[in-house]
Amino acid sequence: MGPDLYAVPMDGVRKVVRAPLLTKLPTAPALVLGLFNLRGEIVPLLDTPALMGLSRIPDWPFVAVVRSSLGLAGLAATAFPEPAALGEPVGPSESPATAGTYAVGGRLAVLLDIEELLGGASRRGNHLLARPSMQGTG
Amino acid sequence: MSILDLESFRVLFAQEAEGRLATLGQLALELEAAGNDEGIIAAIFREVHTLKGSAAVVGFGEVSGCAHRLEQRLEALRSGASPVSSELVDALLQALDELSALTAQAVGGEVAEVGLKPLTIPTVSLPSPAAPAVRPPAGTHDAGVVMVPLERLDELIRLVGESAAAHLRVGRLLWERLGLEPAGIPEFSELSRTLNDLQERTMRTRMVPVATMTDQLHRAVRDLARTLGREVAWEVRGGDTELDRGVLRQLSDSLLHLVRNAVDHGVEIPEERVAAGKPPQGNILLHAMQLGSEVVIAVTDDGRGIDVSRVRSQAERQGIETAGLSDEEALQLVFRSGLSTAHFVSDVSGRGVGLDVVEASVGAARGRIEVRSVAGKGTEFRLIVPISLAVLPCLVVAAGDQHFALPMHSVILARADHAGDTAHAEERSAVWIGGMPVVVSSLVGTLGMPSTPPAGPVVILESGARRYGFQVDALVGQRDVVVKDLGQLLPRLGVVQGAGVDPDGAVLVVLDASGLIERAWQSGPAPADSPPTSAVREPPPASGVILVVDDALTVRELQRSILERAGYRVRLASDGTEALAALIGEPVDLVLTDVEMPRLDGFGLTEAIRSHPAMANTAVLILSSRASDEDRVRGMEAGADGYIIKSAFDERGLLTAVEQLLGSRG
Numbered sequence: 001m002g003p004d005l006y007a008v009p010m011d012g013v014r015k016v017v018r019a020p021l022l023t024k025l026p027t028a029p030a031l032v033l034g035l036f037n038l039r040g041e042i043v044p045l046l047d048t049p050a051l052m053g054l055s056r057i058p059d060w061p062f063v064a065v066v067r068s069s070l071g072l073a074g075l076a077a078t079a080f081p082e083p084a085a086l087g088e089p090v091g092p093s094e095s096p097a098t099a100g101t102y103a104v105g106g107r108l109a110v111l112l113d114i115e116e117l118l119g120g121a122s123r124r125g126n127h128l129l130a131r132p133s134m135q136g137t138g
Numbered sequence: 139m140s141i142l143d144l145e146s147f148r149v150l151f152a153q154e155a156e157g158r159l160a161t162l163g164q165l166a167l168e169l170e171a172a173g174n175d176e177g178i179i180a181a182i183f184r185e186v187h188t189l190k191g192s193a194a195v196v197g198f199g200e201v202s203g204c205a206h207r208l209e210q211r212l213e214a215l216r217s218g219a220s221p222v223s224s225e226l227v228d229a230l231l232q233a234l235d236e237l238s239a240l241t242a243q244a245v246g247g248e249v250a251e252v253g254l255k256p257l258t259i260p261t262v263s264l265p266s267p268a269a270p271a272v273r274p275p276a277g278t279h280d281a282g283v284v285m286v287p288l289e290r291l292d293e294l295i296r297l298v299g300e301s302a303a304a305h306l307r308v309g310r311l312l313w314e315r316l317g318l319e320p321a322g323i324p325e326f327s328e329l330s331r332t333l334n335d336l337q338e339r340t341m342r343t344r345m346v347p348v349a350t351m352t353d354q355l356h357r358a359v360r361d362l363a364r365t366l367g368r369e370v371a372w373e374v375r376g377g378d379t380e381l382d383r384g385v386l387r388q389l390s391d392s393l394l395h396l397v398r399n400a401v402d403h404g405v406e407i408p409e410e411r412v413a414a415g416k417p418p419q420g421n422i423l424l425h426a427m428q429l430g431s432e433v434v435i436a437v438t439d440d441g442r443g444i445d446v447s448r449v450r451s452q453a454e455r456q457g458i459e460t461a462g463l464s465d466e467e468a469l470q471l472v473f474r475s476g477l478s479t480a481h482f483v484s485d486v487s488g489r490g491v492g493l494d495v496v497e498a499s500v501g502a503a504r505g506r507i508e509v510r511s512v513a514g515k516g517t518e519f520r521l522i523v524p525i526s527l528a529v530l531p532c533l534v535v536a537a538g539d540q541h542f543a544l545p546m547h548s549v550i551l552a553r554a555d556h557a558g559d560t561a562h563a564e565e566r567s568a569v570w571i572g573g574m575p576v577v578v579s580s581l582v583g584t585l586g587m588p589s590t591p592p593a594g595p596v597v598i599l600e601s602g603a604r605r606y607g608f609q610v611d612a613l614v615g616q617r618d619v620v621v622k623d624l625g626q627l628l629p630r631l632g633v634v635q636g637a638g639v640d641p642d643g644a645v646l647v648v649l650d651a652s653g654l655i656e657r658a659w660q661s662g663p664a665p666a667d668s669p670p671t672s673a674v675r676e677p678p679p680a681s682g683v684i685l686v687v688d689d690a691l692t693v694r695e696l697q698r699s700i701l702e703r704a705g706y707r708v709r710l711a712s713d714g715t716e717a718l719a720a721l722i723g724e725p726v727d728l729v730l731t732d733v734e735m736p737r738l739d740g741f742g743l744t745e746a747i748r749s750h751p752a753m754a755n756t757a758v759l760i761l762s763s764r765a766s767d768e769d770r771v772r773g774m775e776a777g778a779d780g781y782i783i784k785s786a787f788d789e790r791g792l793l794t795a796v797e798q799l800l801g802s803r804g
Contacts, residue, residue, distance in 0.1 A: 021643065021644050021645075023540055023637075023644055023645040023646070023647060024538075024540060024587065024647075025624075025628075025631070025634065025637075025647060026585035026586060026587055026631075026633060026634070026647065027585060027586060027631050027632070027633050027634070027657075028628065028629075028631060028634075029629065032628060034645075035624075035637055035645040035647070036645060037639050037643050037644065037645050039300065040296045040297065040299060040300035040303075040639060041296070042622055042624065042625075042637050042638075042639065042645055044624070044625075044627060044628055068627070070625065070626040070627040071625040071626060071627050072625075073627055118627060
């Protein structure tokens with residue numbers, strides 16, 4: 001996302017899709033970018049950095065569809081998500097719903113905790129996903 | 139017998155016991171109604187005896203011991219030593235409850251011991267259905283029934299829907315790329331038909347008869363009547379009426395509430411009934427029937443009725459003006475929270491919930507509830523719910539830069555915004571509907587989405603007694619939407635009911651009428667003296683009974699919704715043979731039929747109607763995708779009164795043709 005690398009465990013990834021046809025979901029929180037159709041299943045596309053409390057994503061040419069106990073979700077990405085093996089953990093991470101920083105080649109990647117990112121967001125009640133917003137989602 | 143063998147027999151026993159205990163429960167209630175009926179007593183005895191034997195074979199000593207004690211008590215009954223009484227039935231039912239608990243315990247414990255240990259597995263992911271003590275494995279049942287998890291059925295429904303959508307896309311491609319009319323390709327039509335059939339059958343797999351929950355209601359009525367000293371006869375009609383399992387489950391608490399209400403607040407004590415010139419025993423009737431794509435479940439009692447003046451005075455105390463309401467309208471106030479049909483508050487009927495909760499839960503099943511009551515004569519509550527939650531007829535509109543679906547059952551009418559009959563008050567515009575002003579807002583504006591003010595048609599929605607107009611950019615058409623829940627990940631949004639997938643693959647958001655009206659109402663000042671609510675409905679502008687014959691579910695439902703909104707009563711048949719059978723049973727004013735159908739086609743049906751003297755007055759309108767002149771001539775020769783081409787088909791055209799045919803006969 002932007003210049004930063006984030007990682008999700010491969011077994012939690014259902015599919016990677018290129019900019020899906022998006023339908024806006026009125027009155028939803030701003031970090032719900034919309035809904036798209038994944039072979040008959042309706043999947044919400046979420047603003048990944050906004051989920052972690054960072055600034056909103058400018059555009060989303062790619063989407064990683066991840067599985068969670070609350071259902072499928074699309075995580076917006078600015079660059080093509082690629083498989084990679086994480087190297088040694090190099091330290092902790094600061095953002096919520098992350099599980100440490102790892103070396104990948106010459107770069108650093110922050111490992112996301114999908115359940116915490118999605119489940120946590122919906123459980124925390126007055127945070128993030130559970131907060132309706134008046135503004136449009138475009 | 140090896141341990142494994144024994145285990146599989148115990149699972150079999152669990153299945154058997156479940157069936158026998160259900161039968162026994164039913165027999166016990168029948169016995170109470172019938173008195174000393176030797177046949178019923180013998181049947182009870184037989185069931186208990188068999189259960190005892192089976193339990194002993196698989197080594198469930200406690201179960202067989204309990205059955206044995208029950209058998210001994212029944213012996214006295216069989217020999218005539220003790221008569222059938224309510225106390226005896228009480229004891230019998232209690233013994234059955236005990237047997238059922240012991241069986242569950244025995245089976246659960248033993249299975250775990252053999253190594254499956256289902257109790258130690260944390261059950262986080264799968265929500266288990268209402269505590270089935272016995273869970274037979276998914277395998278073949280001896281009655282030729284396979285147990286299938288609900289999720290698997292839903293998956294099937296989703297895939298069938300997806301196939302139908304893909305098929306439509308292929309049809310569009312054929313037309314756009316190759317210039318071929320899909321309806322003219324037999325293989326394509328064949329596949330359409332098969333997919334339609336498949337879709338309908340798949341939906342049916344989720345349907346269960348109403349009778350699956352009436353025993354539970356009967357037991358509740360019986361137990362409560364015993365506690366309160368009432369005499370109540372329970373009757374069920376139309377128990378084989380089927381509806382979606384999810385809908386029925388959503389209704390079960392409401393029905394339980396209503397029947398308990400009927401015992402508690404409806405049926406009087408025997409002395410009071412006799413004094414009022416009624417038989418001492420009251421009646422509670424549950425009557426289920428299918429009407430079009432809806433199921434009506436009525437709970438009727440012949441008790442004291444609801445005292446409308448009490449409802450009025452309670453409402454007035456809450457600050458609700460009732461002077462302008464007719465008795466029937468005032469009666470509907472019982473669904474307001476805080477109002478009760480009881481003379482004093484008791485915990486019996488409601489278990490702490492009131493009729494407002496019943497109304498809310500019926501609303502959640504996309505249904506509605508009505509009440510009728512005559513003082514001294516009785517009360518009837520009617521729950522009207524869609525057969526299935528899966529397919530929802532919708533009006534699709536364009537607003538902002540996307541499409542939205544509005545549930546057809548909430549749409550009162552849709553029309554162009556004629557400047558002539560709009561009024562303005564406090565920066566809101568209103569249109570006149572049936573002599574009442576209805577406030578209009580922009581749909582996208584209400585949804586909080588950026589847009590330019592729309593100048594298109596206005597769609598009037600109704601929820602409860604409230605009406606509100608929403609201006610959109612354009613009407614797109616009517617569509618049956620397979621509505622899905624948005625899942626647990628997203629918060630509940632008041633204005634969104636769910637979403638479906640368009641044939642072109644885009645997600646279609648289905649809006650919720652009551653949430654929309656609520657939001658529109660809150661987002662601006664209301665005109666002080668012209669509330670948009672109207673308890674007065676327009677009289678149906680048209681009347682007559684129409685039989686719609688088409689093998690495609692979607693087409694049938696679409697026509698049904700168009701005709702019903704125009705005020706006609708509609709019956710349905712899926713081919714010519716079925717239509718003829720329906721017509722012989724009860725004639726109609728007009729038959730609207732497709733041409734290509736299995737068994738008996740539209741031309742054959744028309745000829746059969748014309749050759750039947752009793753149906754000489756029935757008008758026949760053929761609706762076909764065949765545009766050739768030969769076909770039109772053939773339809774006329776067969777005796778049809780009108781012929782409409784499907785590709786030229788629109789709502790107005792259909793209604794005009796129907797009006798002409800019915801009007802000219804008038």
